[in-house]
Amino acid sequence: MNLIKQFMTKSDCYKQGKTIKVEKLVLHSTGTPQPDADAYIKNENKADANAAVHAFIETDRIIQTLPWTMRGWHVGSGSKGSYNNNAIGVEICEPSGFKYSGGATMVGYNVAAQASYFNKVYDNAVELFTYLCKEFNLTEKDIVCHSEVHTLGYGSGHADVMHWFPKHGKSMDTFRSDVAKKLKTPVKSGTLYRVQTGAFSVKGNADALLKKIKAAGFDAYVTKVGKLYKVQVGAFGVKTNADVMLKKLESKGFDSFITTD
Numbered sequence: 238m239n240l241i242k243q244f245m246t247k248s249d250c251y252k253q254g255k256t257i258k259v260e261k262l263v264l265h266s267t268g269t270p271q272p273d274a275d276a277y278i279k280n281e282n283k284a285d286a287n288a289a290v291h292a293f294i295e296t297d298r299i300i301q302t303l304p305w306t307m308r309g310w311h312v313g314s315g316s317k318g319s320y321n322n323n324a325i326g327v328e329i330c331e332p333s334g335f336k337y338s339g340g341a342t343m344v345g346y347n348v349a350a351q352a353s354y355f356n357k358v359y360d361n362a363v364e365l366f367t368y369l370c371k372e373f374n375l376t377e378k379d380i381v382c383h384s385e386v387h388t389l390g391y392g393s394g395h396a397d398v399m400h401w402f403p404k405h406g407k408s409m410d411t412f413r414s415d416v417a418k419k420l421k422t423p424v425k426s427g428t429l430y431r432v433q434t435g436a437f438s439v440k441g442n443a444d445a446l447l448k449k450i451k452a453a454g455f456d457a458y459v460t461k462v463g464k465l466y467k468v469q470v471g472a473f474g475v476k477t478n479a480d481v482m483l484k485k486l487e488s489k490g491f492d493s494f495i496t497t498d
Contacts (some may be wrong), residue, residue, distance in 0.1 A: 238364040238498060239298045239434045239465065242288075244356070246284035249263035250289035255308040259373040261311055261324035262366055264382045264412065265290065266397040268341070270333045272354070274300050277328065292327045292365065296357035299365050304370070304492060313393025320381075320391040325369060329358050329398065331438050348404050355405045363412065369417040372494070377413040377420065385409060429472040430479035434486060434493045436465045443468050453489050 245251050248253060267277060274293035278300065281289050289313040291303045303309050311326030312319060320326075333355045337347040343451045366380055386392035402408055434450060434457070437443040443459045443466035450457040450470065457470045470493070473479040479495050486493045 238361070238368060238496065239436070240301060240365070240433075240494065240496070241298055241300045241462075242351070243278065244304070244493065245278060245289060245302045247282045247284060248289045249284055250286075250306065250310050251303060252284075253308075256306050257308045258325055259306060259320075259325055259369075259375070260379065261320055261321065262369055262375065262380045263320055263324045263325060263326045263392075264329070264366070264380065264398055264409070265311060265395075266329040266401055267293075267331050268337070268395070268397055269333055270335050270337070272296070272330045272332050274298075274328075274330050278302060290326045290328050292325075294327060294329045294358050294361050294365065296354060296361070305369070311356070312383060312391070313395075315387060315390040315392050317390035320386050324386075327362070327365065329362055331401065341400040343400065343404070346404065352405065358366055359405070359407065359412075363415045363419060366412075366416050368494075370416065370420055372402055375376055377417040380409070380413050380416060381440045382412075389495060417479050427474075428495060428497050429474060430476045430495050431472045432482045432486065432493050433467055434470065434491050434494050435468045436462075437468075438464060438466075440466045442466075450486075450491060453491070455486065455489075465482055 242357050243430050271361060274295050277293060289303060290307050291309050292299055292301045305325055308321060309326050312321055332351050336344045338344045382398045383395040387394050435446050447457050455470050457468060460467050460469060471482050483493050485497055
């Protein structure tokens with residue numbers, strides 16, 4: 238899972254800094270034929286934006302845009318309240334090459350041509366939601382999409398992701414099932430748990446964070462994986478040891494996560 242942190246610090250949502258107890262995970266798709274998450278982040282990372290999600294999923298990366306426990310603006314409200322108050326919201330970027338009509342009707346969408354794109358973002362979504370379930374002690378039963386949230390009475394009237402998933406033979410039930418399988422998959426012997434604080438395409442940015450972490454008393458390093466420079470603190474054979482390091486870093490203000498990549 239290629240998770241990159243790029244917090245929307247200019248957003249009013251971020252500036253308010255309200256926190257939540259994470260009890261649900263909401264899967265969205267953008268409802269716009271635009272595969273580049275940076276286009277959405279540009280629109281949301283400003284003072285007058287009225288939306289702010291926790292992450293965007295592309296084919297080759299996941300960009301986290303808010304701390305997981307920060308209250309986002311992603312699902313609106315319904316007759317019973319809002320899952321903004323207890324849920325993480327994640328958007329899957331939709332591909333280009335089609336148009337929308339009548340709200341949620343995908344016009345000119347070529348299922349066969351988009352199969353590779355869909356499978357990549359779907360698999361990334363499964364990986365991320367598996368990670369979030371483990372991180373917040375949740376199960377696949379705590380995962381819903383925006384349209385399901387609306388039906389439950391805790392969100393606005395959106396169709397995602399059920400206007401798109403069935404075109405590729407998927408549903409939220411199959412998504413939850415795939416996450417459940419991942420949650421039950423035993424960790425391979427010899428797996429190392431690495432505590433990661435950032436991933437950057439520019440080495441200078443990784444070096445700058447590395448310097449800050451070392452100044453705080455941690456033994457950190459930068460490793461290059463593909464085109465990204467990842468800042469990590471330790472590699473542990475026992476997950477509880479990684480958990481301890483994670484808490485130490487977060488207590489010093491370094492937002493971090495555990496990865497086995």
